[in-house]
Amino acid sequence: MNRNVSLLLLLLFSISFAVARDLGLKASSIPNDxxxxxxxxxxxxxxxxxxxxxxxxxxxAKSADGPWTVVANPEPNAVxxxxxxxxxxxxxxxxxxxxxxxxxxxxxxxxxxxxxxxVDTSNRVxxxxxxxxxxxxxxxxxNTKHLVVIFLIxxxxxxxxxxxxxxxxxAKFFVRKIAGLAAIDExxxxxxxxxxxxxxxxxxxGIDNIQTIAGMIILTEVSRRTAEYDVPIIVxxxxxxxxxxxxxxxxxxxxxxxxxxxxxxxxxxxxxEEQFAFTAGVSGIMLREKPxxxxxxxxxxxxxxxxxxxxxxxxxxxxxxxxxxHQLPFFVVACDYTLIGEEFFAASSxxxxxxxxxxxxxxxxxMKIAAMILIVVGSLLETFGVTSFAKxxxx
Amino acid sequence: MKKxxxxxxxxxxKRWIFLSVFIVITLPILFPINLPLKASEPVxxxxxxxxxxxxxxxxxxxxxxxxxxxxxxxxxxxxVMYHIFKKKLRVVIVSLYASSPPMTERALNVMRxxxxxxxxxxxYVNLGYKxxxxxxxxxxxxxxxxAFPTDFRGNPVGNIPIMKxxxxxxSFKALISISVGYPGTKEYVQYAQGRFNINLLTGAAAVSxxxxxxxxxxxxxxxxxxxxTGAGEYEDLIGRRALAAKATDxxxxxxxxxxxxxxxxxxxxxxxxxxxxxxx
Amino acid sequence: xxxxVPIAILFISGLFMIVQYLVPHYRVNDAAGVIQQWAIIITAxxxxxxxxxxxxxxxxxxxxxxxxxxxxxxxxxxxxxxxVSGIFWGVEPGTFCNDMIYFNFYTPMASTMYxxxxxxxxxxxxxxxxxxxxxxxxxALTAVIVxxxxxxxxxxxxxxxxxxxxxxxxxxxxVAQRAILIGAAMGAVSTGxxxxxxxxxxxxxxxx
Numbered sequence: 001m002n003r004n005v006s007l008l009l010l011l012l013f014s015i016s017f018a019v020a021r022d023l024g025l026k027a028s029s030i031p032n033d034x035x036x037x038x039x040x041x042x043x044x045x046x047x048x049x050x051x052x053x054x055x056x057x058x059x060x061a062k063s064a065d066g067p068w069t070v071v072a073n074p075e076p077n078a079v080x081x082x083x084x085x086x087x088x089x090x091x092x093x094x095x096x097x098x099x100x101x102x103x104x105x106x107x108x109x110x111x112x113x114x115x116x117x118x119v120d121t122s123n124r125v126x127x128x129x130x131x132x133x134x135x136x137x138x139x140x141x142x143n144t145k146h147l148v149v150i151f152l153i154x155x156x157x158x159x160x161x162x163x164x165x166x167x168x169x170x171a172k173f174f175v176r177k178i179a180g181l182a183a184i185d186e187x188x189x190x191x192x193x194x195x196x197x198x199x200x201x202x203x204x205x206g207i208d209n210i211q212t213i214a215g216m217i218i219l220t221e222v223s224r225r226t227a228e229y230d231v232p233i234i235v236x237x238x239x240x241x242x243x244x245x246x247x248x249x250x251x252x253x254x255x256x257x258x259x260x261x262x263x264x265x266x267x268x269x270x271x272x273e274e275q276f277a278f279t280a281g282v283s284g285i286m287l288r289e290k291p292x293x294x295x296x297x298x299x300x301x302x303x304x305x306x307x308x309x310x311x312x313x314x315x316x317x318x319x320x321x322x323x324x325x326h327q328l329p330f331f332v333v334a335c336d337y338t339l340i341g342e343e344f345f346a347a348s349s350x351x352x353x354x355x356x357x358x359x360x361x362x363x364x365x366x367m368k369i370a371a372m373i374l375i376v377v378g379s380l381l382e383t384f385g386v387t388s389f390a391k392x393x394x395x
Numbered sequence: 396m397k398k399x400x401x402x403x404x405x406x407x408x409k410r411w412i413f414l415s416v417f418i419v420i421t422l423p424i425l426f427p428i429n430l431p432l433k434a435s436e437p438v439x440x441x442x443x444x445x446x447x448x449x450x451x452x453x454x455x456x457x458x459x460x461x462x463x464x465x466x467x468x469x470x471x472x473x474x475v476m477y478h479i480f481k482k483k484l485r486v487v488i489v490s491l492y493a494s495s496p497p498m499t500e501r502a503l504n505v506m507r508x509x510x511x512x513x514x515x516x517x518x519y520v521n522l523g524y525k526x527x528x529x530x531x532x533x534x535x536x537x538x539x540x541x542a543f544p545t546d547f548r549g550n551p552v553g554n555i556p557i558m559k560x561x562x563x564x565x566s567f568k569a570l571i572s573i574s575v576g577y578p579g580t581k582e583y584v585q586y587a588q589g590r591f592n593i594n595l596l597t598g599a600a601a602v603s604x605x606x607x608x609x610x611x612x613x614x615x616x617x618x619x620x621x622x623x624t625g626a627g628e629y630e631d632l633i634g635r636r637a638l639a640a641k642a643t644d645x646x647x648x649x650x651x652x653x654x655x656x657x658x659x660x661x662x663x664x665x666x667x668x669x670x671x672x673x674x675x
Numbered sequence: 676x677x678x679x680v681p682i683a684i685l686f687i688s689g690l691f692m693i694v695q696y697l698v699p700h701y702r703v704n705d706a707a708g709v710i711q712q713w714a715i716i717i718t719a720x721x722x723x724x725x726x727x728x729x730x731x732x733x734x735x736x737x738x739x740x741x742x743x744x745x746x747x748x749x750x751x752x753x754x755x756x757x758x759v760s761g762i763f764w765g766v767e768p769g770t771f772c773n774d775m776i777y778f779n780f781y782t783p784m785a786s787t788m789y790x791x792x793x794x795x796x797x798x799x800x801x802x803x804x805x806x807x808x809x810x811x812x813x814x815a816l817t818a819v820i821v822x823x824x825x826x827x828x829x830x831x832x833x834x835x836x837x838x839x840x841x842x843x844x845x846x847x848x849x850v851a852q853r854a855i856l857i858g859a860a861m862g863a864v865s866t867g868x869x870x871x872x873x874x875x876x877x878x879x880x881x882x883x
Contacts, residue, residue, distance in 0.1 A: 034701040082565075139700040140698075143698065160874070266736070269732055273725065279788055309795040309799060325606055340855065344859075346862065364865045368861055431830070433830060463788055465786055466790070526718055530711040530712070530715045605844060609853055651828060656801040657815060657819070
């Protein structure tokens with residue numbers, strides 16, 4: 001098409017755009033957020049023939065007259081963005097402050113020649129949409145999407161409290177025999193007979209990992225029993241932060257057994273935070289000191305098979321427990337007993353036999369039954385096209 | 396008296412097994428066979444996700460592995476970077492493992508020879524390592540430049556052109572987590588993907604694939620390189636068969652050999668058990 | 676007091692992090708952000724504790740010539756050389772710490788340890804994979820199918836092998852993984868709640 005005719009069309013278009021209904025720009029606060037973001041929606045940006053959208057920006061200002069700051073450069077076919085102050089180098093959005101928004105589009109002339117499109121950026125027409133606002137982000141005090149999780153946690157805790165109280169009042173709870181936990185006494189007995197130490201590895205993660213905490217709880221109980229039988233316990237550690245916790249756990253076990261002299265500080269050994277340096281160190285301890293029993297209770301990764309195979313080669317009895325499912329096959333193959341997932345977390349309650357703690361075990365069982373019911377009900381409802389139930393649990 | 400064959404097998408010294416494994420794995424690396432590779436669904440999705448990004452898009456790589464896992468995951472780092480620079484995308488690289496940044500630098504050195512026009516600070520930047528694990532992941536979602544105030548060389552990120560306007564995960568079109576364990580992909584799924592709705596891709600060690608499959612099937616991970624085999628398939632897709640493709644041959648032979656060991660181990664056990672029963 | 680203060684700290688901070696999950700308001704969010712910064716700082720500072728423990732134990736054994744005392748000197752010399760070269764000459768490419776220690780010592784040694792997994796897997800599979808029951812048969816068959824299907828050999832034997840493997844990984848494997856994950860997560864939540872609300876106190880140490 002002739003260039004001059006195209007320019008005229010572009011001009012006519014811009015005039016019609018300016019007096020026509022605006023792009024439907026709407027700005028609103030986002031529910032369930034911190035109050036630092038605003039949702040913007042608009043109708044599709046028109047893109048007439050022989051034109052090219054050279055620039056498309058979303059702008060924000062503190063007053064309807066500006067000054068305007070670019071907050072986003074969306075794709076020409078976009079119809080929404082979330083302004084959280086991150087895009088386009090703009091300052092962070094302040095909560096509960098009024099803002100105004102507008103869209104700005106620059107069209108350039110575009111001439112199609114066969115398959116190619118030639119854009120003439122020397123002739124551009126800039127158009128701004130109507131201003132939307134004032135709008136301010138409203139911070140939410142309750143995230144309604146997470147309410148279901150909170151109800152479940154409250155329900156969980158209520159069950160634990162109720163059953164703990166029942167246990168203290170004398171109720172007897174059945175707990176099935178967990179072979180791996182019952183074998184800990186057998187392992188310590190074997191170490192006593194052979195006059196060899198017990199090796200306890202509480203995983204390779206930090207104290208912020210719940211598995212390490214569970215390992216420390218078991219370590220206290222195991223060290224009490226080893227102190228009773230005068231068996232040394234060696235605890236190699238992979239994380240610096242775990243060192244004082246492990247020292248305290250072993251010390252308190254010895255004190256509880258009435259034998260504080262059984263605590264040997266040099267047996268709590270930080271080796272290295274590097275995974276395989278630690279693995280090499282523990283392997284060396286197993287090959288040199290030949291412990292009679294190896295307890296691998298915590299979070300493990302690739303080192304699990306190396307540790308358990310080296311331990312097997314020394315003839316030690318081995319008990320492992322982790323909730324890292326990817327390492328379970330290796331422990332099952334190479335160890336005599338393996339605690340899978342929640343059996344490991346149940347260990348502290350199981351070993352101590354404390355009624356209160358057994359009550360918490362029961363509480364976990366109740367929650368599992370509740371989860372099973374929810375899964376079955378949800379699956380059936382989804383199968384029959386009822387999706388509202390599953391939506392309750394969407395985060 | 397000479398022991399029967401199956402009795403020898405059932406009591407075989409494990410050092411013979413170690414020697415056999417060594418031979419079976421080494422030969423295909425020294426004499427490559429180039430077995431045909433066909434990309435699986437997760438690998439295809441990974442490739443297509445990056446392939447669909449427009450030129451100039453900003454992506455993030457989180458290199459989270461140590462030298463021990465280098466053999467399996469470093470080829471993924473190289474391949475992903477190759478794909479990114481081939482597509483003329485821009486990349487910011489972070490790490491939650493202290494020992495990763497030097498390996499990232501090594502991969503970038505390789506890329507600089509393959510793509511001489513790429514400029515540090517403009518097309519890519521290595522922000523290095525930050526301690527804190529999940530806390531760092533969450534912090535990156537709030538204010539990435541606070542989580543990483545300097546790059547690997549100590550330059551303030553505010554002065555780096557590629558970091559202009561980068562506030563958090565929303566600035567990136569994709570996040571590629573190449574991880575061997577903890578902290579890694581699982582933590583990104585738990586602490587970042589849901590909260591910030593990230594387009595999350597992962598290069599996973601083979602042992603983690605069963606665990607991450609649940610997240611992939613749920614749509615939380617959009618594409619996955621499944622161990623060294625997946626890395627080899629990805630290399631085939633991007634048109635650069637390198638370290639991973641070679642390793643896939645060795646892996647094939649290794650798997651077949653282990654199946655063979657399981658078979659003969661069980662045959663030997665059955666034979667000895669039968670022998671024991673018939674003597675009673 | 677010795678036990679009450681830690682329990683109180685754990686209760687307040689644990690409860691706050693649960694509340695922070697429910698309350699997205701920026702005041703609560705910003706406070707949680709500060710706490711997370713503290714966590715990062717404390718984790719980094721704890722590295723000093725570990726190094727101090729390592730030096731204390733190794734030095735004592737090295738000086739008193741206990742069992743394998745010479746290896747303790749290797750640990751101590753390696754620690755000092757790595758720390759000094761990294762602190763004074765940097766860790767960028769081209770430095771002694773990066774090129775010599777990291778790439779020529781540490782990387783090959785760590786790779787060697789990881790590579791030993793291949794040998795251990797083979798010996799463990801040979802020794803322990805005994806099909807004593809029908810469940811063991813099923814496990815062995817599944818293992819063979821997945822091992823073959825995951826490598827190009829499987830596709831050469833049968834074109835649909837990878838699809839079968841994908842089904843095994845996506846259906847029965849995912850089911851089992853999710854079941855274990857849910858159980859383990861509940862155990863973890865239970866342990867966390869027990870500690871936050873002071874039901875589990877053995878971690879405090881001291882006498883009962």
